[in-house]
Amino acid sequence: MSSAATSLQVAIRAALGHAPDVIEPGRFQRFPTSDRRSDKAGWCKLFNDMRGGVFGCYRQGISETWTAADRATMTKEQRAALARQVLAATVQRQAQQRQQWAVNADRNAQLLAQSVLPVPGDPCALYLEQRGLGGVWPLPAALRLHHALPYWDGGKKLGMFPVMLAPVVAHDGRMVALHRTYLTRDGRKAEVPEVKKLTGAAGPLSGTCIALHKPVRGCIAVAEGIETALAGWRASGLPTVAAYCAGNLATYVWPPGINRLVVFADADPAGYAAAESLKVRALRAGLSVAVMTPSTPGADWCDVWAQRAAVAVAASKAAA
Numbered sequence: 001m002s003s004a005a006t007s008l009q010v011a012i013r014a015a016l017g018h019a020p021d022v023i024e025p026g027r028f029q030r031f032p033t034s035d036r037r038s039d040k041a042g043w044c045k046l047f048n049d050m051r052g053g054v055f056g057c058y059r060q061g062i063s064e065t066w067t068a069a070d071r072a073t074m075t076k077e078q079r080a081a082l083a084r085q086v087l088a089a090t091v092q093r094q095a096q097q098r099q100q101w102a103v104n105a106d107r108n109a110q111l112l113a114q115s116v117l118p119v120p121g122d123p124c125a126l127y128l129e130q131r132g133l134g135g136v137w138p139l140p141a142a143l144r145l146h147h148a149l150p151y152w153d154g155g156k157k158l159g160m161f162p163v164m165l166a167p168v169v170a171h172d173g174r175m176v177a178l179h180r181t182y183l184t185r186d187g188r189k190a191e192v193p194e195v196k197k198l199t200g201a202a203g204p205l206s207g208t209c210i211a212l213h214k215p216v217r218g219c220i221a222v223a224e225g226i227e228t229a230l231a232g233w234r235a236s237g238l239p240t241v242a243a244y245c246a247g248n249l250a251t252y253v254w255p256p257g258i259n260r261l262v263v264f265a266d267a268d269p270a271g272y273a274a275a276e277s278l279k280v281r282a283l284r285a286g287l288s289v290a291v292m293t294p295s296t297p298g299a300d301w302c303d304v305w306a307q308r309a310a311v312a313v314a315a316s317k318a319a320a
Contacts (some may be wrong), residue, residue, distance in 0.1 A: 001022060001023060001048060001269045002025070004025075004050040004051070004068050005022075005024075005025065005046055005050075006025040007066075007068060007272070008044065008046050008053050008055070008066050008077045009023055011064075011066050011242040011302055012042070012044055012053070012055045012066075013055045015055070015062065015064060016033045016040060016042055016056075016057050016060070016062065016268070017030070017033065018031065018033045018034070019031065019042075019044075020042075020044065020179070021243060023046050024042065025046045025048050025049040025050060026046070026047070026049070027043075027045065027046075028043065028044075028045045028089070028092055028096070029041065029043065029044050029045065030043050031043075031044070032059070033057045033059065034059075037086050038139055039059075041057050041058045041059035041060070042055070042056070042058075043055065043056055043057070043058050043312050044056075045089045045092075045093075046087045047079075047089075049085075050068065051064075051067065051068050051069065051078070051082070052065065052066060052067045052068065052082045052085060052086070053066045053308070054066065054086055054089045054090070054093075058201070058204075059201075059205055059206075060206070061204060065082075065086055065162045067082065071238075074311060075229070079211075080152050086142065087302075087311070089242075091292065099103065099272050100200070101201065101203055101234040103200075104177075104199065104200035104201060105175075105200040105202035105203075107133075107200065108175060108177065108178050108199050108200075108201065108202060109175070110177055111146065111149075111165070111199065112144065112165065112167065112175070112178060114146055115144035115145055115146045115165050116145055116146075117118055117139075117144065117145070117146065117148075117255070117263045118164075119141060120138055120163050122145055122162075123145065123162035123164075123183045123184065123185055123186070123187050124143065124162070124183070124187075125137075125187070126166045126185040126186060126187025126307070127183050127188070127189075128162060128187075128227070128230070129180070129187065129199060130188065131306060132225065132231070132232065132302065132305055132306025133230050133234070133302070133305070133306075134309075135234065136230050136233075140212040140213060140230075142166050142167060142210060142211055142212050143164060143165075143226070144160065144164070144166065144277055145163070145164060145165065146162070146165050147162055148160040148161070148162065149161060149162075149163045149180065151182055151190070151192050153192070153193050158192055158240060159190075161182045161183060161184070161190045161192070162182075162183045162184070162185060162201075163180045163181060163182055163183065164180070164181040164183060164226075165178050165180060166178065166208065166210045166226060166242075166265075167179075167180040167203070167211075168198065168208050168210055168211075168244065169209065169210070169211050170203065170204075170207070170208050170253070171207065171208075171253040171254065171255050173211075173255075174202075174203065175202065176200045176201055176202050176203045176204070176205060176222055177199050177201045177202065177205065177208075178198070178199040179196065179197075179198055179210055179226070179244055180196065180197050180198070180199065181195060181196050181226070182195050182196075182197075188245065194303040196244075198244070205248065206248065206251045207248070207251045207252055207253035207260070208230065208243075208248065208253075209222065209241040209242060209243050209244070209248070209252055210226060210229070210241060210242040210243075210244055211241050211247070212229055212230065212233070212239075212241055212242060213218075213233065213237055213239035213241065213285055214227070214239060215241055215257065215258055215271060216238075216239045218257055218258055218259040218260055219238060219239065219258070219259075219260040219261075219262070220238075220239055220240070220241060220254055220255070220258055220260075220261060220262075221233070221236065221238040221239065221240040221241070221261070221263070221264060222240065222242070222243055222249060222252050222254075222261070222262075222263055222264070223240060223242050223243070223249075223261035223263075223264035223265075223266075223300075223301060224242065224243055224244065224245060224246055224249050224265075224271065224274070224300070225239075225242055225243055225244065225265055225300070225302070226242045226244070226298045227300075227302040228242070228264060228266065228301045228302045229241060229242035229264065229311045230302070231264075231300075231301040231302040231304065231306075232264035232292070232301045232304035234305060235261070235301065235304075235305060235308075238262055240264070243252065245269055246266070246270040246273070249263070249265075249271075249274040249275065249278060250273070250274040250277040250278055251277075251278075252278055254282070254287075258287060259286075259287055260287060260289075260290075261278075261287050261288070261289050261290075262289075262290045262292065263275045263278055263279065263289070263290070263291045263292065264292050264300075264301045265291055265292065265293045266293075266294075266299075266300040266301075267293050267295070267296060267298060267300070268297070269299055271293070271300070272293070275291045275293070276291075279291055
């Protein structure tokens with residue numbers, strides 16, 4: 001690669017943690033910004049004149065401009081030329097993204113239409129029972145079961161599996177993606193590289209959630225995973241949603257009319273940081289905020305609930 005392409009590559013890796021192996025001038029490129037080979041959230045373009053470029057990440061909502069020279073030393077004409085190229089690249093990127101979002105929206109809608117509500121004894125219900133959530137019935141309507149979905153890894157099909165599906169929605173209710181948990185027929189986690197995956201997004205993912213429940217009297221609770229959110233709901237009775245990961249918990253956007261927020265945080269560094277970030281934003285917005293964290297390091301509220309259920313079963317056996 002040219003020295004300009006190499007410099008841009010270094011800048012991208014510093015900002016996103018990942019970068020394309022090769023950067024070609026004049027070409028809009030997509031690349032992974034995670035360890036998942038199917039990930040194409042990253043994007044970049046090195047301009048033909050090799051003096052500048054743009055890059056970012058759709059998933060993280062990052063957009064940056066790079067220049068080979070210090071902008072302070074650029075002439076007025078050079079800055080104007082750079083601005084025109086950035087604008088043209090932005091229009092191109094946004095058009096491609098809108099097109100891909102529309103394709104993903106259709107695919108996700110079709111996938112959801114093929115799913116059914118879980119019933120006792122099916123893989124979804126059995127999975128939640130094994131996670132200590134057997135008493136959660138009926139399940140929130142957001143949870144669905146697809147009887148057979150293919151699992152692809154690096155272009156290779158590893159098999160067909162039952163999947164627990166859950167729509168990931170924006171604060172206005174629009175479905176942005178589907179959360180998939182790959183299972184076995186008897187409710188165990190499938191033996192695949194990533195048990196939990198998101199489908200292609202149909203819009204920005206930052207701030208979205210899996211809306212297991214609707215707010216009640218201006219109150220909503222939020223946790224990272226589906227199982228943790230269900231455990232928090234069972235333990236507290238509060239309406240709860242799942243942010244599906246720590247990063248999205250930090251950026252969670254609560255629906256209109258909320259005045260009280262409860263955060264069921266995971267007891268790990270990422271969980272602490274995400275909960276604190278969300279708490280600060282919510283307090284600044286005038287909400288009443290409570291952060292609940294398990295006392296055992298590394299635990300989440302699903303672990304706590306499962307342990308409580310195990311103790312209750314042991315006590316019943318002892319009494320019998």
